[in-house]
Amino acid sequence: MRVSSYVIGAPLSDERFYLLLHGIRGTLDKVPARTGAFLVENRGKPLVSPPWDSDDRARAHLTERGYLTDLPEENERQLLVEVATALHDAALALRPPSFFFVPAYTCNLRCPYCFQPHEMHAGRGVYAKIMSHEQVDDAFRVIDHFDRPGALAEHLDLSQEGQGTADSGSVRRGALGLFGGEPLQEQTRDVIGHIARRAAERGATLRAVTNAVQLDLFTDLLGPDGLAELQITLDGMSDLHDRRRVGPRFRKTFQRIVDNIDLALARGARVMVRVNVDRSNADELARMNAFFLERGWGSHRAFSAEAAVVTGDAGRETLVTRPELVEVLDTIRADQESCLASYEGYAHGVLSRALSGRYPFTQVANCGAETGMLMFDPRGDVYSCWDEVGFAEHRVGTYHGGTLHLDHEAARAWLSRFPGAIDQCSRCPYALIHTSGCAKQARDNTGSLFAAACEGFQSYFPRTLATIYEQVESCLLGEAERPGPRPPTRTLPIVDVTHGRTRPPRDEVLR
Incomplete structure (x- = not known):
């Protein structure tokens, strides 16, 4: 024993x-x-x-x-591998890919911490192209072919014997994504309109990762039937935000973005505000939380706010770790009502399922790239990872004439990554919760996708699990109103930030 x-x-x-x-x-x-x-x-x-x-x-x-x-230790590890493999195979067989359009690499801001190069945002050289209507139509033909559960895994010969895939007529018709650069700006107005029309024809809506500086140019598209979900960044109150989120034509963006968030909420769109946190703005989080509440956003059903750390090469001396951010937010919640969430989302999900009698571990993919994500860019390239968009050496294929041409080795690698395929993860008690962390970060650190990116998870998860359990217990016993952020019922889950730019969440929705 x-x-x-x-x-x-x-x-x-x-x-x-x-x-x-x-x-x-x-x-x-x-x-x-x-x-x-x-x-x-x-x-x-x-x-x-x-x-x-x-x-x-x-x-x-x-x-x-x-x-x-x-x-014995190895037999128990094999049990973990078997459970992880079953969850992985089910996800590949039963989930459709997610699809994103990158209409342009240009951006109307030049945020100093962004991982994407300035020549990309300035539209220099190979980054000058704007997606054409013909390319949009080509991408939709690819989407229509692959928009069914298990389609991409089947195409890559990753379907398991006997696992099966859903009926080929089963179409998800969910939200299609927009990414950049900046997808919602003056020069993309025409092509975004075309994407929206094509999406509406097939009963799909749009979600966008946007800085919202020119969101008002898309007012007619905002709402549950068009631009339905938005991820928007605010990095502090106006004095600090306007030093971080700046562009050639936009020196002060805070009030413009705030007004556009109000506009989006009024039009019925869901808004998730992201705060990219490093040491320069960690002290702003309490003020940001108070502002969200005073603005009325905190009680709005279509609003959520999340903070995530900036990592990567943005200047390591300025970085905040995940455990440090969790501690900062715990302090805020002890002093005031909070609508600002962060990495406690992992504990929320596990506890809600465990306490309702369900198996608490439901997926082993860290993000949509590991269950199938196709991102179409204006050069005809296709990517699986947000952080690698625009860097041609990391593309997984191309699209042209309505046909997808995949590099099977590159694409299969993304869909083959899960804790059971990584020895270090298969020996970790957190494997089915943290799901190996970010593959891109793992490759940057080790040269391989098949490595762990622990991201301080073992340091903060037990504490968040205990804290949230005590909140639930107090609520059930009637001892106190439940403190802390609202339960994570929104459609935009907890995600990371890497290289100063937000990354995909644990699911394939917004980063």
């Missing part, structure tokens, strides 16, 4: 108790503090002198729940 290698735990504020979660079984238990601390401290070790030594009932319960096991 030994302690499972997949025990996750955190002390509760009531020092008598500890919260346990099993990283494969998905069991969730509140146990005596000595018991919880012992299991976490002895994770993966032989069972020697446990604090419940003479309590056979405790031993039997902990064994039944998976925290104690007779499985």
